Amino acid sequence: MFGFDALTLARMQFAFTVSFHIIFPVFSIGLASYLAVLNGLWLWTGKTVYSDLFNYWKKIFAVAFGMGVVSGIVMSYQFGTNWSEFSDKAGPVIGPLMGYEVLSAFFLEAGFLGVMLFGLSRVGPKLHFFATLMVAFGTFMSAFWILAVNSWMQTPAGYAVNAAGQFVVTSWMAVIFNPSFPYRLVHMVLAAYLTTAFVVGAVGALHLLRDRFNPAARVMFSMAMWMAAIVAPIQIIAGDFHGLNTLEYQPAKIAAMEGDFETQSGAPLILFGIPNPAQERMDYEISIPHMGSLILKHEWNGTIKGLKDWSTDQRPPVAVLFWSFRLMVGLGFAMLGLGVWSLWLRYRDDLYEAPWMHRAAVLMGPSGFLAVLAGWITTEVGRQPYTVYGLLTTVKSASPIAAAGVGGSLIAFIVVYFTLFGAGFFYIFRLINKPPMVGEMDIEGGEPIRAGGLMPAPNLINEQGLMLASRRFQ
């Protein structure tokens, strides 16, 4: 279909559905923690600006969380529909981990979500704060299990292969805490925090541009910029450690990311160039001598393996990795730059009076999402030609489905996702476009009361409030 074979279409479909999905959990993980911090600050200081912000972001969280859940249901079936061979072979290892993700994390999130969203007036501030913390913990546990699955596929450990060709577990500890897991988990959770910080910062900056005296906008902007200034450098260091780990276990991925075709000691750091896989060289290369070895080996003359050390069918697509990696790193340093700028303005006592800073922050609002997507493309495409690194090839993972079927469903996914999630983004933008108010309203009535997943929230809302709030659009 369209000149693509079934395998390529299946990969496109997975890339599309998972890329759409990942946006929401990344935002939810960061926002859940931000809400917990706001809630805690409110209880600690008693300042109402924190409860205003809590109520403001809570509404946005509810919409984003809902879209994360529905796009997540699709993911739990994608493995079987398009990757049935992979499911059969890797199922005994990754299945229970994903089962735990569904059971524990989904349960915690959905269970306490209702209390967090609707429950303050009924359960009191302390229990409500506990629920907010549990939602944040639940989103973290989601990330924990899913990254355990993904890391195992990158650096498999603790397994054996049975007679049917399935991976079976010899040690659950070794499976879960596989070599790349700690690095990936830290890198991903920090990415989620940064992503949310830049969204919060952009929204704060937007409202500062309109009214630089809005107290809630000032607080959220300031908090976001602290995050940028503190977490962006930590993330760069964490990314470096993650890279060293990748060099140890997946050197071909690093070679493609760096654009190194030749194995060299004292390898340069290639800043720019156009990968030319056909001729096995970089065109128009601009590089700094010895820097590559210094960064990756922490040695002036360390040896870095180049792509030519692998046969062509064992190399990941170099152009994709080279660019996606540079996009991620570039965005990371832009985030750091904004953080440093904010420190300088703070020192000058000008943070809220700097429209160019605010414009830049608005522009950087989506930077976290882009960096996350670029990072995932780097690590996932870099795992090619394998699904389970070194053990199970992508070619042998796919379902026996014809191209027409995979292509047809891909088109259906694209149409439906753009329509529905387009509407979702529209509603989120509408919420964001309203400035946070002094005495920001709690979630309004007029909508049906919900269980918020499994938790019966409505019993937590007082009856009178519901009656008053009905049909707010009339």
Added chain:
Amino acid sequence: MTLDLPFIWAGLIAFAVLAYVILDGFDLGVGILFPFIKGEANRDEAMNSVAPVWDGNETWLVLGGGGLLAVFPLAYAIIMSALYAPIIAMLLALVFRGVAFEFRWKTRRGQFLWDWAFAGGSTLAAFAQGVALGALVQGIPVANRAYAGGWWDWLTPFSMATGVALVCGYALLGATWLIWKTQGLVQQRAYQLAALAAPLTLLFIGLVSLWTPFLNPVYMSRWLVWPQVVLVVPVPLLVLFSAYQLYNGLKLRRELSPFLASLALFVLSFIGLGISFYPHIVPNSVTIWEAAAPDNSLAFLLTGAVVLIPLILAYTIYSYWVFRGKVNAAGGYH
């Protein structure tokens, strides 16, 4: 003592699927009936009756799908690729309807669009689930641990019949649920709709039950060979009894008994399917034990499931308890 873990897990997954079918069944049913309920306030009332519980209901689908991958990876792999088209259609329809549920309340101008999305998504999801069930019942060819059939195998007269049957069945669940949870105009309409959906559902249960044994000699032997027939004969008898209860409840304008009788019909049909399937998980190709992951995978997840599934159940029951009583258009319960 060693536990038969695959058997325990087959029971747990069957339970999750049944819980999904009856719970999401009635809220999908409300969506199917949505075009037949006129007037905005009436539609709000119908939607409000399921609003608090629907996403909890759909959790069971994730548990069923995720659980199948974890403990019966081979079955998951075969079934998902064999039923590719209906499964994808079901997922997209569920996404559509779930989002419609949220967004309907965020706009006034676009509300009619989300109403249609809700009704269309619910109906398509129900139909696709019925087709998937029919395609599963008619058997799935397997070779070398993989689906060995063609792209259109799921599309047969039988699977079309089960598709329509499930739409009727969910509509019946939805109508009787509305009888229980609403009053006034909506309830009156629900009685009329139930009077239509009930005979259709029974007709399809009869049709599918008579058709199934002819699909496969194994099914035939389950149901019609002496002495096994003594063990299975209570199922059709209880179906007749439930049908009578349903008829009676609707005639006497009872509020709860039609819903309970409809649930009983679903549970009995599900048991009937179980009798036909056992011990296969992919009919006639793969048994529960052949499809199961190694015991240490099953035990690892079972530890968590034993703790968390009762908690989820307790939450669910508590949640339904909180939402007891009739609903009104404003979303309040009283």
